Amino acid sequence: MxxxxxxxxxxxxxxxxxxxxxxxxxxxxxxxxxxxxxxxxxxxxxxxxxxxxxxxxxxxxxxxxxxxxxxxxxxxxxxxxxxxxxxxxxxxxxxxxFARIHNVVVHQSLLHRVFGVAEVRLESAGGQKPEAQMRVLSLADAxxxxxxxxxxxxxxEAGQAQAADSLLTLPLREVVRLGLISNRGMILVAAAFGAAWQILPEDRMASIFRDGFRQAFGYASHLQLGWLSTAVSVASLIVVAVVLLRGLSVLLALLQYSGFRLSEEQRRLMVERGLLTRLRTSVARRRIQAWTLQEGLLHRWFKRRSLRIDTAVAEQQNQGEQRALKELAPIATPAACDQLVQHLLPQAQWPREDWRPLPVGAWWRLFLPTAAVVALLAGVLSWRFGAWGLLALAWLPWGVYESRQHARRAGYALDTQLIAVRGGWWARYWRFAEIDKLQALRLSRSPIDRRCGTASLWLDTAGATGMAPPLRIRFLPEAEARALYEQLGRALARRRLRW
Incomplete structure (x- = not known):
């Protein structure tokens, strides 16, 4: 007192x-x-x-x-x-x-910077909005x-303030790589199209597309191009569209991630980023609930990955921008991502070498949804176009190959500190969490599982979003799944949940 x-x-x-x-x-x-x-x-x-x-x-x-x-x-x-x-x-x-505040966000738009002020958001676990949103304070007060x-x-106290340790910075070339890898330009174009469709009358949008198609078709007919010239023209338009979208993605990446810096002070992580609008957000290390490493095809071409985290704070977006600290490394080399994990989880072993693969026959379970969709599509096309609709079945060999690749890469690893799963083929991910952060276990068996003698194990943590892949282990033999379920259950019963 x-x-x-x-x-x-x-x-x-x-x-x-x-x-x-x-x-x-x-x-x-x-x-x-x-x-x-x-x-x-x-x-x-x-x-x-x-x-x-x-x-x-x-x-x-x-x-x-x-x-x-x-x-x-x-x-x-x-x-x-x-x-x-x-x-x-x-x-x-x-x-x-103060002890209940999980995340602190200091936000400065260009107008904020002109007036020397900032918006402060204080977020705790749960809820649909921040505990306090101060719009606005002077920058010094914020x-x-x-x-x-x-x-x-x-x-x-004066003289005892500890300088923040820099863990990761993104130079300009890395931000440009991030823009080339990401699809932010496509997302922005889709959002603009959706907004225009909502604002403008439906008949007006239809007339715009109809008139544009007629003009393009009339111009192409006037040129009297052959099939080869037409194919080259269409390919050129596609290339131009891709270049413009990637350029837009680079521009958005520069606006959002210029000056990106991840630092640590008093066991609290802080991220600063933004060119015109500066965003400064921080979260205590103990509030991190789960981790996700991701890489797509373009990531592998550039030899890069991204590292995201889940925190138990309110999920709310402001003007399309996620302000909660979710990205520790928007783009970094695999070695840099592994070093970050090793630094922030010193008691856990990472990267893992003891991955346990799924059973060899698990691929056909992954293939079932694809087979059902292709069969339904082929039936509809056959009813509409006759025998030509059966060409849709040509997708089945590719579906078999894709399912085999997914099953070959899927697996899980477990020790006394960490539970990790991996999956994906075209776009790959590694998702892991400390056992002390698990909040619920669920053993699930579908009718097909009961027929095949398999089961899936779901693991829940706080702060998981729809963007992150689920933390689950699928299609294990029932005995193995139940043994793993009981092992984790005993571990959770002996330990205290670290929120």
Missing amino acids: PDAGAAAPQERRLHPWSWLFVLLQQLKQFIFPLVALLVFGGRGSRGGEWAALGPAIAIGVLVVISVVQYFTYRYRVGRDSLSVRDGLLHRTLREIP LALENLVKHRGRAA
């Missing part, structure tokens, strides 16, 4: 410009309805003047809400916790212990609050 004679900490307000950033955030959320009301609202004969005034009235209401939020939002930095009070009619008081969370409310 604090001393009786000590002065109670005073409540503080956000930065005086915070109302402006709250307003801008609200305008981003309502920009499409406001634009639609402004463009389409005044076309009718009645009430056109009110429809024109609607956006101005809505913006005025948002300004009032932003100013009220500034005057009603207070926070107090205590000795071991942070108190946040907000609300005018419906008032809320939240007490957030960094001071981040420092308090790092040291659990005790400010670092």
Whole structure:
């Protein structure tokens, strides 16, 4: 308890410009309805003047809400916790212990940097939103609050502050490689297409595609190209599209990962990245629940991998950007990824050499979904086009080869500290977790498993996302699966869950 004679900490307000950033955030959320009301609202004969005034009235209401939020939002930095009070009619008081904060995010957009401010997000395990989102504080106050969370409310004394150890940096050439490997350009184009389809009328989008196809077909007919020239032209267009998409991916990688630096201080990991918008996020090492190493075909060409982690914090994206610390190494050499794992998990053995493969006959279980889909597709095409539809069955040999490759690479490894699985062929992954971080075990047997005498073991940890491959061991003989299930169950019963 604090001393009786000590002065109670005073409540503080956000930065005086915070109302402006709250307003801008609200305008981003309502920009499409406001634009639609402004463009389409005044076309009718009645009430056109009110429809024109609607956006101005809505913006005025948002300004009032932003100013009220500034005057009603207070926070107090205590000795071991942070108190946040907000609300005018419906008032809320939240007490957030520093020890319960899993992730700290300091976010600076280009506008934040112009005003010398930053947004701070404090996240704990679970929930759908952060425990506290301070929009905005001065940069000095934001960094001071981040420092308090790092040291659990005790400010670092002068001369005793420990410098952060740099674990990984990405020079410009590595960021460019990341852009060439990733498909961020394709994702952005797909998102823009989806947004245009939602905003514009459906008949308008259909007419755009129809007119564009007619113009392209008419231009090609006017040129009177032969089949070889047509094939070369189509191939050239595909190459140009691929180059443009990769260029867009490189540009996005430069904007998001320029100046990437992974550092460690007081057993807390911190990542700083971004060109125009700077993002600074940190998480305690003990909060890491699982690890994922991934490499695709382009990764192998460039001899690179990526290292991601799962943390037990709220999964929330802001404006399409994931702010929680999930990527320890967006791109790095396999040796650098292994060194990071060895440094952060010194008690575990990595890389593993004792992988236990799946049974030899497991490939046909992986082939079953492909065979079912191809057979259904061939039946539908045969009914529609006759015997030509049976050409879809030509995919079956490739499906057999692919399933064999997946089964050949799949496996698992287990010791007293770590459980690891690997899989994939075209795109490969290694996923592992400390046994102390496992929260549940599940032994699963489908009707086919009961027929074949096999079983699958699922292992659950906190913070797993849909992007990460599941932590599971499939198609084991039933006796082996049950023995592994009982072994892990006894280990979990003897140990304390390290959250």
